[in-house]
Amino acid sequence: MKRILLLCAVLILGWTVANAQETTPLSRWEAAANAYSEGEWQQALDLYQALEAEGFQSAELDYNMANCYYKLGGSLGASILHYERALKQNPRFEDAAFNLALAQQQTLDRIDQIPEFVLVKVLRNIRQFFSADAWARASLVLFALGLVCLLGLRYGRTLRLRKTAFVLSVILVLFAIFAGCFGFGAKQAALRDDQAVVMATVSSVKSSPSTSGNNLFVLHEGTKVGVLETLGKWMRIELADGRQGWIQTQEAEII
Amino acid sequence: MHRTMKRFMGTTLALFLGAIGLFAQPTFRVEVPSVVAVDETFQVVFKANERVESFEPPRFEDFDVLTGPVPSQMSSTSIINGKRTQSYEMTYSYVLQAQKEGVFTLPTASVVIDGKTYTSKPVQVKVVQSQRKASAQGGTAQQAGASAQRSGDSISEDDLFLNISVNRRKVVLGEPVIVTIKLYTRRQISGFEDVRFPTFNGFWSNEFESPSNVSFVREEKDGVIYDAALLRQYMLIPQQTGTLTIDPAELVCLVPVRTQNRRGHSLFDDFFDSGYQNVRKRLSTKLFTLTVEALPAPEPASFGGGVGRFQLEANLSQTTVKAHEAVNLVITVKGAGNINLIDAPEYRLHPDFEVYDVKRSENISVGTAGPAGSRTFEVPFIPRSAGVYELEPVRMSYYDVQRKQYVTLESASLTLTVEAGETQAAVVSGGNGHQQIVKNLGEDIRYIVTRTDALRPARALFCGSLLYWGLPLVMVLLVLLVAWLLDKRIERKKDVVGTRNRQANKVARNRLKLANTFLSQQLYTAFYEELHKALIGYLSDKLTLPMSELNRDRITEVLTRRGADAVLVGRLMAVLDACEFARYAPQTDALQMQQHYAEGVEVLSMIESL
Numbered sequence: 001m002k003r004i005l006l007l008c009a010v011l012i013l014g015w016t017v018a019n020a021q022e023t024t025p026l027s028r029w030e031a032a033a034n035a036y037s038e039g040e041w042q043q044a045l046d047l048y049q050a051l052e053a054e055g056f057q058s059a060e061l062d063y064n065m066a067n068c069y070y071k072l073g074g075s076l077g078a079s080i081l082h083y084e085r086a087l088k089q090n091p092r093f094e095d096a097a098f099n100l101a102l103a104q105q106q107t108l109d110r111i112d113q114i115p116e117f118v119l120v121k122v123l124r125n126i127r128q129f130f131s132a133d134a135w136a137r138a139s140l141v142l143f144a145l146g147l148v149c150l151l152g153l154r155y156g157r158t159l160r161l162r163k164t165a166f167v168l169s170v171i172l173v174l175f176a177i178f179a180g181c182f183g184f185g186a187k188q189a190a191l192r193d194d195q196a197v198v199m200a201t202v203s204s205v206k207s208s209p210s211t212s213g214n215n216l217f218v219l220h221e222g223t224k225v226g227v228l229e230t231l232g233k234w235m236r237i238e239l240a241d242g243r244q245g246w247i248q249t250q251e252a253e254i255i
Numbered sequence: 256m257h258r259t260m261k262r263f264m265g266t267t268l269a270l271f272l273g274a275i276g277l278f279a280q281p282t283f284r285v286e287v288p289s290v291v292a293v294d295e296t297f298q299v300v301f302k303a304n305e306r307v308e309s310f311e312p313p314r315f316e317d318f319d320v321l322t323g324p325v326p327s328q329m330s331s332t333s334i335i336n337g338k339r340t341q342s343y344e345m346t347y348s349y350v351l352q353a354q355k356e357g358v359f360t361l362p363t364a365s366v367v368i369d370g371k372t373y374t375s376k377p378v379q380v381k382v383v384q385s386q387r388k389a390s391a392q393g394g395t396a397q398q399a400g401a402s403a404q405r406s407g408d409s410i411s412e413d414d415l416f417l418n419i420s421v422n423r424r425k426v427v428l429g430e431p432v433i434v435t436i437k438l439y440t441r442r443q444i445s446g447f448e449d450v451r452f453p454t455f456n457g458f459w460s461n462e463f464e465s466p467s468n469v470s471f472v473r474e475e476k477d478g479v480i481y482d483a484a485l486l487r488q489y490m491l492i493p494q495q496t497g498t499l500t501i502d503p504a505e506l507v508c509l510v511p512v513r514t515q516n517r518r519g520h521s522l523f524d525d526f527f528d529s530g531y532q533n534v535r536k537r538l539s540t541k542l543f544t545l546t547v548e549a550l551p552a553p554e555p556a557s558f559g560g561g562v563g564r565f566q567l568e569a570n571l572s573q574t575t576v577k578a579h580e581a582v583n584l585v586i587t588v589k590g591a592g593n594i595n596l597i598d599a600p601e602y603r604l605h606p607d608f609e610v611y612d613v614k615r616s617e618n619i620s621v622g623t624a625g626p627a628g629s630r631t632f633e634v635p636f637i638p639r640s641a642g643v644y645e646l647e648p649v650r651m652s653y654y655d656v657q658r659k660q661y662v663t664l665e666s667a668s669l670t671l672t673v674e675a676g677e678t679q680a681a682v683v684s685g686g687n688g689h690q691q692i693v694k695n696l697g698e699d700i701r702y703i704v705t706r707t708d709a710l711r712p713a714r715a716l717f718c719g720s721l722l723y724w725g726l727p728l729v730m731v732l733l734v735l736l737v738a739w740l741l742d743k744r745i746e747r748k749k750d751v752v753g754t755r756n757r758q759a760n761k762v763a764r765n766r767l768k769l770a771n772t773f774l775s776q777q778l779y780t781a782f783y784e785e786l787h788k789a790l791i792g793y794l795s796d797k798l799t800l801p802m803s804e805l806n807r808d809r810i811t812e813v814l815t816r817r818g819a820d821a822v823l824v825g826r827l828m829a830v831l832d833a834c835e836f837a838r839y840a841p842q843t844d845a846l847q848m849q850q851h852y853a854e855g856v857e858v859l860s861m862i863e864s865l
Contacts, residue, residue, distance in 0.1 A: 026707055033705040044703075051710065060709030067703045099700040136718035143727050147734045155741055183718040190716070 025051060032064070041071040059090035066096070070103055077199040077221040077253075079103050084197060084224065084255045088190055091128040107222035113240045127182045132190055135183030139176045146172030196237065196252040198223045203252070205245035209234030216245040227254065281305040283366050283373035290381045290475035291353050296321055299361065301347045301375055305368045310347055313362035323349030353382040383478050410510055410536050413479070414441045417486075419453075419504060419540035422623065427548045428496055429562035429593050430656055431625040432458075434489040436504050436540065439474070439481040445533055446509040452487055453502035453540075457495045457547075459596065463621040464488030490621050492593045493547040505539040550654050555661050557601050561653030563592010563625075567600065569649040569666035578641050578676035584634040586649055586666070591627035592656070595619050599632040600651035605644050606696050608636040641675040766792060767856060774848055780838065782848055786855050787834035790827070793859055807831075819862065827858045 032047035045068035052061060066082030069075045083100035086093055130138065149172060152165030198219045206213030209231050219225070225237040228244065235252060238244045286300045301310075301324075312324050324347040332341045347364070358381050365374040415438075422433045436452065447469075464485065471482035486504075493499060511531040550562075565588050572583035584604070588597055599613050614635070619628035638644065646669040655662045717723055766789025773782035795805055798813045811824050833851050 025710060029707060029710045030705070033703060036703050055712050056710055057713035058709050058711045060704035060706070064703040067700055070700050095701040095704075102698065102700050132716055132718040136716075136723050140723070140726050140730075144730050147730055151734060151737060151741075154738060187716055187718045 025054065025056065036064070036068065036071075039071075041068045044068050045072065057089075059086040059093050059096065062086035062089065063093065063096045063099075066103075067099065070099065076103060076106055077197055080107070080222045080224070081197040081199070081253055081255060084195070088192070088255055090131070091186075091189070104222065108220035109223040111223070111240045114242065127185050127189075130182075130186070132183050132186035135179050135186055139179035139183055142172050142176035142179055146170075146176060193254050194227045195255045196225050196227050196235065197255060198225065198247075198252045200251035203247055205237065205247050207245060209236070209246045213246065217243065219247070224255075225252065227252075281368045281371070281373060283368070283375055285361065285364070285375040285378055287361055287378055287380060288473040289379075290383060290473050290480050292383055292480055293353050293356055296350055296352045299323075299349045299351055301364050301366075303345045303366050303368060303373070304343060305345075306343065307345045308367040308370070311365045312347070313364040315349070315351060315362060317355075317357075317359040318351040318353055321350040321352055323347070323351075325349075353380075356382050356384055358382070381475055383475050383480060410442065410512070410534065415439070415444075415508060415510065415536060415538065417504060417506060417538040417540050418476075419501070419543065421543075421545065422625070423545075425546045425548070426493060427562060427654065427656060428493055428550050429560055429596070429654070430493070431563070431593050432491045432493070432545065433621070433623055433625055434491055434501070435485065435623075436487045436489075438469070438484045438486055438506075438508075438538070439476060440471070440484075440508075441479075441481055442510055444508050445511050448507040448509065448535070449505070450486075450507075451505040453504050455489065455491050455501060457499045458491040458493055460492075461490045461595070461621070462487060463490055488621075490626055492596055493545070496547045496549040499545045499547055501543055501545065503540045503542055505537065508536045508538060509533045510536050551659075551661070554654075555652040555663055557650040557663060558652040558654075558661065559598055559600060561588075561592060561594075561597045561651065562656060563590055563594065563653065564655060564657070565590030565592060565594070565597075565651070565653050565664065567649065567651050567664035567666050569602075569669065571646075571669050571671055574670065575672045575674065576638065577674050578638055580676060581635050581637050582671065584636065584646070584649075584669075586632040586634070587629055588632075588651065589629040591625060592653070594626055594628060594630055597630055597653075599634070600649050602634060602649045603647045604634070604636055605638075605646070606694075607640055608638050608644075610634060610636045638671065638673040641673045644671045644673065645669075646671060765789075767852070767859070770852060770855075774852055777845060777848075779848065783834045783837035783851075786851065787831065787838070790831060790834070790855060790859070794862075797862060814862070823858065823861055826854065827862070830855050830858055 028047050028051060032044045032051075035041075035044040035047065045065060048061060048065045048068065052065070062082045063086040066079045066086065069079035069082060080100065080103050083096050083103060086096040087100065090096070127135075146169045149165045149169030153162050153169060156162035156165055198221055201221045203219050204215045205217050205219060207216050208214075225239055225247070228236040228238055230236075230249065231246075233249050234246045235249050236244065237247050237252070281304060283301065283303045286302065288297055291297045310324070310326070326345070326347050328343070328345045330341070330343040332339065334340075353359075358379055361378045361380055363375050363377050365372055367373075418437050418439055420435050420437070423430070426432055434455075465487050466485060469484045469486065471484045474481055474483035476483070486506075510533065512534045513531055568587045568589070570585045570587075572585060576582050584602060586600060586602065588594065588600070595617065599615070604610055611634075614633040615630065616633070617628065617630045619626050619630070621627075648668045649666040650663060652661050652663040654660075766785060770782055770785035770789060773785055791802075791805055794800065794810055795802055798810070798817070800809065800813060807828065810827075814824050814827075815821075830851060837851075
């Protein structure tokens with residue numbers, strides 16, 4: 001009898017130890033995926049939030065959290081916010097863009113976008129081809145190649161070789177500068193904090209940063225706005241169609 | 256021939272009579288007022304619609320028989336638009352008087368029609384205490400009322416009133432309520448005006464009883480006998496919770512009242528004036544309220560608003576079909592409750608089936624207890640590919656009012672066998688005629704990312720970091736270093752040649768200088784030896800050739816590569832030849848020595864300038 005009890009005790013102890021070992025971030029990441037696949041959205045979300053609180057950060061983590069919010073229902077704003085965050089970190093995250101479009105269909109506000117200049121669009125599309133770090137690495141490699149070509153210019157045996165080396169080095173250094181610019185552009189886009197998503201179900205936008213200000217218009221949960229400045233508990237926001245107004249900081253969250 | 260004709264006629268007649276017999280089923284029934292007062296005389300009529308062979312009278316024990324049975328018969332034939340209808344009625348009437356209060360069963364009577372015995376149904380009669388004994392002699396309540404009006408012409412609330420009644424006062428959302436509006440009177444009424452029925456705010460309402468002719472029936476209310484007429488009957492289904500008020504119904508009755516104080520009593524007056532005047536009496540029901548409670552909170556997913564008690568059945572019109580043939584899924588909901596508001600229960604068919612709009616049909620009757628019946632939903636669909644399909648059972652939840660809980664019904668699961676059908680006639684000839692566009696069945700967000708490498712700790716960007724700016728600087732420095740090293744190496748290489756060149760010149764001059772001293776001293780052999788040494792040494796240093804390689808061919812080759820022409824090479828060779836010749840054949844020719852010296856100096860300077 002005693003032996004059986006001892007065995008039980010050892011087993012229980014072993015189980016708890018095994019459990020304790022199981023809580024590595026990776027196992028929790030997998031546990032969250034399991035919870036999600038079984039429809040336990042809240043549990044999955046809790047696990048992802050714990051991982052985020054531990055200092056993990058990736059476009060995929062934000063994307064997964066956004067999916068949980070979407071599935072939970074009733075938190076469309078949070079869902080859109082996290083999709084936007086995922087896209088901010090990785091603008092070429094196709095799944096996030098797809099789900100964001102689906103979530104945005106459910107928002108109430110329709111704001112007409114001012115059409116963008118074509119060149120800006122093209123440049124942005126090129127920029128979004130790589131991440132900021134990839135651009136930075138590319139710029140360094142191009143710069144190094146340009147310098148090598150400069151050496152060729154100086155020590156080339158024949159005139160033709162020297163001419164080619166000169167042209168190449170100029171092109172490579174120029175490309176390196178472009179790549180560096182794209183890298184900084186991408187970095188700025190990834191670190192920008194001048195956009196926000198409305199989190200309150202209904203939020204009235206005032207003409208001045210006080211509750212006594214005139215109501216200019218009403219925004220609903222999930223609408224994306226630009227943030228121009230922050231003043232105390234108020235943010236000055238701008239809509240995609242150019243309208244501006246003041247909103248309380250607690251009613252919107254910076255992407 | 257004649258006989259045949261006669262027989263034919265006879266058969267026809269028999270058939271005809273038989274047909275009449277078939278159409279008119281013999282019935283025997285009793286007509287009696289349901290409520291009477293004590294000592295009131297009333298009539299009981301037994302009616303048969305066929306010729307009666309014998310009548311067995313009832314034995315009245317609780318009532319006094321004043322007259323009867325009085326038999327009478329009536330028959331009528333009418334032809335309307337060539338259609339002949341015949342009716343026949345045999346009646347036996349009694350006039351009875353009730354002795355005491357209570358509920359009595361009227362004894363049955365029986366008749367023999369065509370050799371068969373028919374017995375009337377036992378009917379209950381309620382006998383109430385007479386309110387006004389004096390007026391009880393009147394045959395009907397109206398007559399009783401008329402006697403009352405003789406005593407005073409005011410129309411009291413008890414004589415005439417409008418009543419609204421419901422079968423339930425406290426209901427849950429969606430539970431049907433039957434509202435009845437009745438007019439009770441003890442007086443003659445000559446007409447109605449300004450009838451206004453309530454609008455039922457907050458209810459779904461259905462007026463299921465609205466007789467076009469107002470017919471009065473004797474009815475007892477609070478121990479008083481009235482003539483009651485059903486005006487309207489509604490079925491209400493509450494659509495919101497809380498205390499709902501039902502507006503009063505209103506109407507104006509025209510009541511004839513005997514005019515008093517008739518002065519100038521003349522014959523004309525008597526002739527034209529009936530002695531009665533219509534008085535308008537406005538009646539209205541009392542305002543009353545219904546309490547509607549909300550349904551319990553967690554309602555099942557398949558709840559469709561049904562409140563009452565239902566049964567669910569699902570069937571397929573065919574269980575085996577060929578592909579591209581239509582099948583019906585027939586869902587029947589039976590029961591009592593708000594069945595007319597129930598929509599088709601949730602059904603899920605295989606996504607490959609082509610599903611069409613639901614066809615609804617209903618068979619609902621509304622009684623005093625509320626609506627009951629069945630509602631049928633037919634879902635037509637066409638299976639497009641062969642196979643055996645297990646259909647998901649149909650689920651429906653409703654709220655059971657009696658048990659106060661939700662009940663979920665589930666139909667039996669159905670199996671549909673689809674056999675390969677003939678190819679569609681509409682298929683256009685072509686290779687891919689059987690292909691169809693992949694349809695979108697639903698839309699959902701894409702799945703989460705489960706790759707484990709997606710879990711990364713937050714880290715600083717490389718772009719714009721110190722390392723990013725440091726690396727190009729390092730690269731530039733590296734390149735400068737490489738350039739410096741290369742420069743240095745080239746310079747050193749150049750220097751070695753330069754020094755040797757410079758030294759070659761110097762050595763050559765030195766050697767030539769020595770040769771010059773030998774020339775001035777006229778030392779023939781020494782002079783040529785020194786001249787040869789100077790030339791070879793110079794060439795070795797200038798062309799950077801080791802002594803071992805200094806043969807004539809090599810010198811010619813290197814010099815030609817350096818751009819020397821054949822003449823110069825020839826002159827050099829000539830001087831060298833002269834030197835070598837002079838060493839072995841001594842000659843003392845000062846002039847020749849002088850010439851060779853000048854030639855050597857010139858050749859050296861020419862090679863130097865190459």
